[in-house]
Amino acid sequence: MNLSSNEVTTYVTAILFALLVHGIVIGLMSLNWEESTRSYTELKPYYIEAAIVAENPYKAKEERAVDQEKSRRDKKLRERRKTEARLRQEQVNWARQQQLKTEVMPAEPGVLPEPTPVVEKTRETKVDPESARSEFADELAKALTREENARKAVTDDEKAMAYVAQIQREIVQNWSRPPSARNGMEALLRVLLIPTGEVIDVKVEDSSGNGAFDRSAVLAVTKARRFVVPTDSQRFERDFREFTVLFRPDDLRL
Structure with a gap:
């Protein structure tokens, strides 16, 4: 079939127009598809929920211990200051009493005392101030020493309890x-240490009846x-050379 040039031109123009229309339609469809895709693929923001953290119990416990x-x-x-004040007052009272003892009572009117007895009495009741001060200083030193020893005993006991608590914590951490x-099971162990703190022997003093326990x-x-x-060697020998540990499923005691 032979086509004229006009028909060919018309046919080509129609094809180009059809292609252009299809291209526009495809472009619009692509644009709508991208918009719809973006609407569905939009990411939701992440939310971080804030929580109130309670006070660290271990830190609070340490602060309470410091307080x-x-x-x-x-x-x-305060007790030491009270003791020192009391001792100073006792020193004043004691010195006053010694001073009163050294005073010579006046003789009654019309009666002349015998010279010799008065001299002897004066010699007997005369007190050396240096000796009095030295005696009081000795008493004060003894009282302060007794107070210091009592305070040291309390401090040593507190330190010993701190060592016991540390040993208990380490055992609890290791116990599976x-x-x-x-509940109701009990196992009593006897532990033997050397002065460096190393464990050299562990014996079951009283069994729980359960081998695994x-x-x-x-x-x-x-x-x-x-x-x-x-x-301190004396403290170690007395309290830590050998001690017992009581194991319970819900408790641990030294």
Whole structure:
């Protein structure tokens, strides 16, 4: 079939127009698709929920311990000041009494005392001030020494309890209770240390009746290997050379 040039031109123009229309339609559809895609793929923002953190119980406990220790020191200082004030007052009273003893009572009117007895009495009742001060100083030193010893005993006991608490914490951290542990079980262990704090022997003094429970208790002590103990040899020998540990499923006591 032969086509004229006009027909060919018309045919080509129609094809180009059709292609242009299709291109416009496809472009509009693509634009709408991107907008719809963006509307569905929009990311939701993340929200971080803020929570109120309670006070650290360990830090609060340490602060309370510091406050209690400061209160004890202040109380001891007040007591010491009271004791020193009382002793000073006793010194004044004692010196006053000694001064009264040295005074010579006047003779009655019309009666002349015998010269010799008066001299002897004066010699007998005369007190050396230096000796009096020295005697009082000795008494004051003894009283302060007794007070210092009593205060030191209280301080040493507090330090010993701190060592005991530390040993207990280490054992609790090492103790893994077996599944067979039941309330009412008790295992008493006897622990032997050397002055460096190393564990050299652990014995079951009183069994719980459950082998797994007893073994877990022994393992909790032996895993520690070494405890922090007082450097004072007398304190170590008295309280830490040998001690017992009572294991319970819900408690641990030294």
